[in-house]
Amino acid sequence: DESIAGAQERVLHVTSQGVHSDIVRNYGGRGGLKIIGIGASDPAGSHKGVHVLLEAVVIVFARGELVFIAFVGVRSHCAVQGRREKVIHFVDKFVLWHRLPVLLGLAYLGIRRHLHQRYNLLHVGEVKNGQKYDTQEYAYRTADGTCNHPDDDLIGSQGTLFGRNMLPGTLDYGMLEPHPSVVASKLLERKEFKDAGKQFNMIACSWIQFMIHDWIDHLEDTQQVELRVPDGYSGGCPLKSFKFFKSKKFKTDSSTGFLNTRTPWWDGSVIYGNNEKGMRRVRTFKDGKLKISEDGLLEHDEKGIPISGDVRNCWSGFSLLQALFVKEHNAVCDMLQEQYSDLDDEQLYRRARLVTSAVLAKIHTIDWTVQLLNTDTLLAGMRINWYGFLGKKLKDLFGHICGPLFSGLVGLRKPRDHGVPYSLTEEFVSVYRMHSLLPDEIVIRNIKEPTVAEDKCPPILEKVPIRELLGKEGERQLSKIGMEQMLVSMGHQSCGAVELWNYPTWIRNLIAHDIDGEDRPDPVDMAAMEVYRDRERGVARYNEFRINSLMAPISKWEDLTDDKEVIEALREVYGDDVWKLDLIVGLHAEKKIKGFAISETAFFIFLLMASRRLEADRFFTTNYNSETYTEKGLEWVNRTETLKDVIDRHFPEMTKKWMRCSSAFSVWNSMPDPTNYIPLYLRPAT
Numbered sequence: 001d002e003s004i005a006g007a008q009e010r011v012l013h014v015t016s017q018g019v020h021s022d023i024v025r026n027y028g029g030r031g032g033l034k035i036i037g038i039g040a041s042d043p044a045g046s047h048k049g050v051h052v053l054l055e056a057v058v059i060v061f062a063r064g065e066l067v068f069i070a071f072v073g074v075r076s077h078c079a080v081q082g083r084r085e086k087v088i089h090f091v092d093k094f095v096l097w098h099r100l101p102v103l104l105g106l107a108y109l110g111i112r113r114h115l116h117q118r119y120n121l122l123h124v125g126e127v128k129n130g131q132k133y134d135t136q137e138y139a140y141r142t143a144d145g146t147c148n149h150p151d152d153d154l155i156g157s158q159g160t161l162f163g164r165n166m167l168p169g170t171l172d173y174g175m176l177e178p179h180p181s182v183v184a185s186k187l188l189e190r191k192e193f194k195d196a197g198k199q200f201n202m203i204a205c206s207w208i209q210f211m212i213h214d215w216i217d218h219l220e221d222t223q224q225v226e227l228r229v230p231d232g233y234s235g236g237c238p239l240k241s242f243k244f245f246k247s248k249k250f251k252t253d254s255s256t257g258f259l260n261t262r263t264p265w266w267d268g269s270v271i272y273g274n275n276e277k278g279m280r281r282v283r284t285f286k287d288g289k290l291k292i293s294e295d296g297l298l299e300h301d302e303k304g305i306p307i308s309g310d311v312r313n314c315w316s317g318f319s320l321l322q323a324l325f326v327k328e329h330n331a332v333c334d335m336l337q338e339q340y341s342d343l344d345d346e347q348l349y350r351r352a353r354l355v356t357s358a359v360l361a362k363i364h365t366i367d368w369t370v371q372l373l374n375t376d377t378l379l380a381g382m383r384i385n386w387y388g389f390l391g392k393k394l395k396d397l398f399g400h401i402c403g404p405l406f407s408g409l410v411g412l413r414k415p416r417d418h419g420v421p422y423s424l425t426e427e428f429v430s431v432y433r434m435h436s437l438l439p440d441e442i443v444i445r446n447i448k449e450p451t452v453a454e455d456k457c458p459p460i461l462e463k464v465p466i467r468e469l470l471g472k473e474g475e476r477q478l479s480k481i482g483m484e485q486m487l488v489s490m491g492h493q494s495c496g497a498v499e500l501w502n503y504p505t506w507i508r509n510l511i512a513h514d515i516d517g518e519d520r521p522d523p524v525d526m527a528a529m530e531v532y533r534d535r536e537r538g539v540a541r542y543n544e545f546r547i548n549s550l551m552a553p554i555s556k557w558e559d560l561t562d563d564k565e566v567i568e569a570l571r572e573v574y575g576d577d578v579w580k581l582d583l584i585v586g587l588h589a590e591k592k593i594k595g596f597a598i599s600e601t602a603f604f605i606f607l608l609m610a611s612r613r614l615e616a617d618r619f620f621t622t623n624y625n626s627e628t629y630t631e632k633g634l635e636w637v638n639r640t641e642t643l644k645d646v647i648d649r650h651f652p653e654m655t656k657k658w659m660r661c662s663s664a665f666s667v668w669n670s671m672p673d674p675t676n677y678i679p680l681y682l683r684p685a686t
């Protein structure tokens, strides 16, 4: 049949939704049967609003002999299938899930996450095959992220491929359609700084860059591309033309993919490095500790580059968080040494790394994310991810006694990857394109001033353009400003809002770093480059992305936003073709849920991937125990709930004196969260 023939040709580089993980689940995917590719979709169908997906399955024996071709059939993507799909479609059609009372909202998110685990985890393949190994022998986080998955030493290590949450985009738009520089100038570039209000401060902005540098970075090719502003268009582009390296493509058995130069596990590689060499650079090899300067900031090499796990595209705010968590690591070492005097340097280092990485993951889960998605339902949801529905008190008393729902993902008996080997994904990278969080300047506050205002807000000392805080120059500035002053200043400053026309102009003319933290010779326009990157990596454009995320597509600009000026600008760039809309633009334009600092479309990818980072990791599941972490190590993690706890540990006076709000990620002089006497799970609709 014609459609199968077409499909066969294409199956070599696509994997499918759902069917793929079902097959991997049922057949192991790594035994005698090998899947070389599945699926072909029909975008023309989607164009007509029919959303048809044709799927063909091709399975061969590992030796290469073709044994089985199954035509799975034609199905409508938006068609209601199982009972769970029905519930989600019903809620999406008739109610807004975020307006439901907390318990119902949680049920909706639980079902949705289940569906995403089934349909939105696709394995792209490997560049090298891993092996079985002795998990007992590797009861610690290795330098390059190997030996975490219980059966395969390579999964999740440095240099493995990004996975996907959905098929690559199938619409036939060209790489320059519309031109990335035009998209950047007309829709992204900041007109006037819009802040994120009291909800999210500059520590929160730096925090997410800190996490990104723990998880993901694409390997570049040696070949360059040049983007030239189209003839006759000036549009205020700061660079009329610029060159950058392509993303390097790898061919696997079933597909093509891109390689992650960082370890995708939540393993603190941002301070520990991504391989043996990186790890050796940061360790003192004495008492398990990491290198740190007398003034509490990072040490530097002879070229002025900070000594830390990841130094690429660093700036003062980012390097400050690295220094804070090096301090945390070293404090854990001190505690462990006091409690367990027989532990040597290596044993102390390994355990302190486990503890510090868990502290990072916990702060991100139950403090940072809760500020980012500031609703009761998400507060409950994130705490359930860590502690389970029964909550901290019961988990402290009885341990992980029930399944993931009641006792949380952390401490599960076995890691869970839903039949798809762990990796972070192309789509995950794309939804984290949030450079609009960056302001134009950092407001430095005078913390030496003796008079303290009632709202604990220190007076302004100076405003430093953020450009001057980048790279080596930023390190020099930071050492003048000092760690405490910088932390308090960032705490008091709101970061940028993730909205259109808020992409910093200064980053459209940026000297980016190479992987060693050295300046590149020529500047790049980040806004245009980000539009190009998503297209280059085959990430679906906004509307297709929504369909593949089990969301309703938009059919007109008014479905995306109420802002007339934005609609006019969208029409100018994309005409009336909503399918052409670039993902980054759609995510920035989307009407936000009350309390959310990001779009709902981005959130559904987080819902899936944030849980996955915990549940797929052996050190947050099987090995989250006192044997691996030590009893006191686990206690340390358990006693640390927020970033404020870490700050208080290292600067005992700081938050008492300068912070009024409840979380260190919201603007420090804002009011603390009001007491709510209604138990969290019983709170009504908002």
Ligand code: HEM
Binding pocket: 205, 206, 208, 209, 212, 216, 217, 218, 244, 313, 314, 315, 429, 430, 432, 433, 434, 435, 437, 438, 470, 512, 513, 529, 530, 533
């Ligand atoms: C001063 C601060 C920052 C600088 C100078 C900076 C610079 C860069 C540069 C040069 C790239 C590589 C672009 C490319 O070649 O495709 C990049 C990638 C990226 N940045 Fe930033 N960035 C900063 C802060 C942030 C923040 C706050 C976020 C927030 C989430 C962020 C998220 C990302 C993501 C998701 C990528 C893509 C990574 C990949 O392609 O694997 N960055 N950034």
